[in-house]
Amino acid sequence: MPSLPLIYVFQDADDMAPALADYVLSAQTAALQRHDAFKIGVSGGSLVANLNKALLHDPKVEWGKWHIFFADERLVPLDSPDSNYGLLKSGLLDQLPEGTPQPIVHGIDVTKLDDSLEIADAYEKDLIKSFAAKDSVRLPAFDLLLLGCGPDGHTCSLFPGHELLRENIAWVAPIEDSPKPPPRRITLTLPVVTQSLRIAFVAVGESKAPVLKTVFENPEEGLPCSLVNEGARGKVTWFVDTPAVKGVAVQKKEYKPSNL
Ligand SMILES: O=C(O)[C@H](O)[C@@H](O)[C@H](O)[C@H](O)COP(=O)(O)O
Secondary structure: OOOOOEEEEEOOHHHHHHHHHHHHHHHHHHHHHHHOOEEEEEOOOOHHHHHHHHHOOOOOOOHHHEEEEEOEEEOOOOOOOOOHHHHHHHHOHHHOOOOOOOOEEOOOOHHHOOOHHHHHHHHHHHHHHHHHHHHOOOOOOOOEEEEOOOOOOOEOOEOOOOHHHHOOOOOEEEEOOOOOOOOOEEEEOHHHHHHOOOEEEEEOOHHHHHHHHHHHHOHHHOOHHHHHHHHOOOOEEEEEEHHHHOOOOOOEEOOOOOOO
């Protein structure tokens, strides 16, 4: 596998959708061969709409075997417009054709919203149960992690320069001072992110170009997305559109479908 991230550039989100579907499905196939479940982590933001475009009507998606975790979650009720769980549900899962087996979705414990540490610990225990016990590995290894890249280079709720970037004990950490509202969240930590078997970023639109320039041309600045590119060398793929990488010096590759 190449050590630099693979960067696939598409005209727009519609043009990207079939390739993103193919990529997710090949991760699904590999996972189901390994352990008869597809353990996937997703972020919020525009990713959900892009997944909807890619996967909603694809009969090859075995939703009933998916275990969906959140790369980060905001400490808000599930029906809040800020909830990543709520976004995934309304933006994708509720729209699946009738009769589609539902995935298992691992949300946060909303009965403890005033205690971010307790929520993070409970989420970590869920990961221990879902991964470590069966696979006997120290860190959980998601079959696939699908992430976004914020305009400041954050991913999950790992923000540039934040002390959480140095967290190397907890798998899931609370954050009380997120620069992007809402301020109280939980997030996977960097070692868990980079342990994933595959990681894909999806970044669409011209507003991404300035930050992607820094992520790819100045990785030494240590933006969280660059840290993932570096820490998970050989396992990272970027799905972007042309405006997102306008003026960015990256080596673009043409997506080759996996013949599923
Ligand atoms: O909870 C969050 O804040 C999101 O998970 C966040 O990490 C998101 O992925 C990026 O901000 C990119 O968002 P967009 O793709 O919408 O720009």
